Amino acid sequence: MFKNGWLGDLEKQLFGRERNFENPVEMRFGITSERFTARLKQRIPDAQWSGIITATAMKAIERKLVEGVVTLHRDPEHYFFSVPVLARNIEDVYASRGNKPVLSPVLRSLQTAYRQGLTRILVIGAACHLHMLRDFRERFPYLRNMQIYTIGIPCVDNIDRNRWYWVLERISSSPATARHMEFMPDFRIHIRHCDGSTEKIPYFSLPQELSDPAVFPQACMCCFDYLNSLSDITIGYLAAELTPRQDRQWVLVRTEKGRELLDLIKNELERFPEWGEWKCDGFIRQTAGGIIKQMGDIGRTFSADPLIPQWIGHLLSTAMGFIGPKGIGFAHYSADYHMIRHYYYVRYLLPDHQEKLVPAHVPVILREYGLPL
Numbered sequence: 001m002f003k004n005g006w007l008g009d010l011e012k013q014l015f016g017r018e019r020n021f022e023n024p025v026e027m028r029f030g031i032t033s034e035r036f037t038a039r040l041k042q043r044i045p046d047a048q049w050s051g052i053i054t055a056t057a058m059k060a061i062e063r064k065l066v067e068g069v070v071t072l073h074r075d076p077e078h079y080f081f082s083v084p085v086l087a088r089n090i091e092d093v094y095a096s097r098g099n100k101p102v103l104s105p106v107l108r109s110l111q112t113a114y115r116q117g118l119t120r121i122l123v124i125g126a127a128c129h130l131h132m133l134r135d136f137r138e139r140f141p142y143l144r145n146m147q148i149y150t151i152g153i154p155c156v157d158n159i160d161r162n163r164w165y166w167v168l169e170r171i172s173s174s175p176a177t178a179r180h181m182e183f184m185p186d187f188r189i190h191i192r193h194c195d196g197s198t199e200k201i202p203y204f205s206l207p208q209e210l211s212d213p214a215v216f217p218q219a220c221m222c223c224f225d226y227l228n229s230l231s232d233i234t235i236g237y238l239a240a241e242l243t244p245r246q247d248r249q250w251v252l253v254r255t256e257k258g259r260e261l262l263d264l265i266k267n268e269l270e271r272f273p274e275w276g277e278w279k280c281d282g283f284i285r286q287t288a289g290g291i292i293k294q295m296g297d298i299g300r301t302f303s304a305d306p307l308i309p310q311w312i313g314h315l316l317s318t319a320m321g322f323i324g325p326k327g328i329g330f331a332h333y334s335a336d337y338h339m340i341r342h343y344y345y346v347r348y349l350l351p352d353h354q355e356k357l358v359p360a361h362v363p364v365i366l367r368e369y370g371l372p373l
């Protein structure tokens with residue numbers, strides 16, 4: 001990404017145009033032909049949400065749309081770590097379900113696919129993977145001759161595996177039994193443990209040292225494509241309603257190939273329209289000053305204590321659940337929050353890379369809030 005930058009020409013190559021800078025929704029979510037929320041009627045056990053990604057990939061193999069899926073399995077020794085895999089059958093695709101919240105070498109299996117002579121593959125990855133994939137495709141003829149479908153996950157705050165246990169120990173009271181972790185739209189991190197219990201930690205009560213930008217990989221702090229805009233279809237949860245079953249997801253169809261992938265599972269989905277109010281600028285304005293200050297303070301020592309105790313944090317998270325942005329507004333808020341954070345990170349720490357890394361729609365959004373460029 002430091003060499004190629006985000007979006008720009010790659011977006012133009014894929015869609016024939018860049019995102020429309022006069023369309024506030026497209027500027028945040030990227031180019032889409034359809035967006036909706038949905039749940040898989042038959043939830044896949046141990047998938048990250050309801051398992052729409054895994055179900056789609058399994059169908060793509062079953063219907064022979066592709067011959068292999070470039071994705072990840074769990075590392076047998078470290079539950080949250082990944083190993084790259086080229087899944088050639090339904091069992092191997094099924095085994096790829098669930099998040100591995102660490103930087104992962106997904107694209108390594110492209111070479112395996114090439115060696116095995118595959119001509120139709122599906123790649124599941126974060127935005128950095130799909131940017132690299134689109135770029136490799138321009139540069140290496142062996143990939144140009146492959147029919148490649150892509151499913152993108154929204155991705156932010158990924159962790160370097162050297163840091164993973166340090167981070168988990170600071171979030172969970174029982175890191176050894178943690179089996180599932182998600183940053184939820186109720187302003188809490190939910191950690192499910194192997195005994196089935198769920199630990200909930202309010203964002204506001206995390207140890208302050210976790211707000212140190214140095215905790216996250218530099219590549220993630222320079223990311224400007226949270227919603228994976230170069231995928232054929234993005235499948236996340238950000239704008240979906242958080243129901244007690246916690247299985248609603250957010251689907252953004254971007255290309256014709258994305259529609260083909262969606263068609264594979266359309267009968268297995270229960271669909272709902274997007275919900276929530278778009279407007280969230282009041283919340284962004286309230287937090288922007290703090291983010292900018294934090295990025296300017298890089299290098300200072302952060303306390304190991306939380307800013308506020310958990311019981312007050314829970315009250316705040318509950319209050320935010322009532323008055324804070326929801327659905328499409330929460331996605332808008334989260335996209336802008338991270339974009340602002342990353343813009344000032346690059347500006348203060350990597351000014352020489354600013355021109356290459358920051359896509360052209362970012363200053364347009366910053367100007368909307370009157371933030372300094």
Ligand SMILES: Cc1cc2nc3c(=O)[nH]c(=O)nc-3n(C[C@H](O)[C@H](O)[C@H](O)COP(=O)(O)OP(=O)(O)OC[C@H]3O[C@@H](n4cnc5c(N)ncnc54)[C@H](O)[C@@H]3O)c2cc1C
Pocket residue numbers: 046047048049050051052053054055071072073096097098099100101102103104106124125126153154155156157158159183235236237238239249
């Ligand atoms: C670090 C991280 C941060 C995320 N942040 C957000 C967010 O802020 N908002 C949001 O809407 N969604 C986010 N997601 C995506 C979300 O958690 C779910 O993966 C997505 O909603 C799909 O759910 P599912 O049940 O369909 O997935 P599943 O059917 O369980 O499939 C998940 C797929 O993602 C692949 N995968 C897992 N970890 C990685 C990884 N590290 N790199 C590449 N591929 C991986 C798996 O191998 C599997 O193929 C994030 C994911 C990760 C890994």
